[in-house]
Amino acid sequence: MSKQLFLSAGSKIFENAKGLRNNPTLAETTLWGYLKGNRLGVKFRRQHPLGNIYSRFLLPSTQINN
Numbered sequence: 001m002s003k004q005l006f007l008s009a010g011s012k013i014f015e016n017a018k019g020l021r022n023n024p025t026l027a028e029t030t031l032w033g034y035l036k037g038n039r040l041g042v043k044f045r046r047q048h049p050l051g052n053i054y055s056r057f058l059l060p061s062t063q064i065n066n
Contacts, residue, residue: 005023007054009049009050009051009054010052013049013051013054014049015052016054017038017045017047017049018047020047020048020054020056021046022056024046026047028056031057032046032057035057036065037050042059042061043059043060043061044057044058044059045057045059045060046058
């Protein structure tokens, strides 16, 4: 994975992102069901660290995130 996608994220942000991936909301679970597995022809990442924050859903090929 490109280091550029992490933007110098620290270990605490990685721990938080992992915790959020392991305890998603109902809405996140539902949306992730549609986005995962390259079903739309692109690869999404979930709870991805970006510097001091994280992106709930990241499309790294275009760097569009929410």
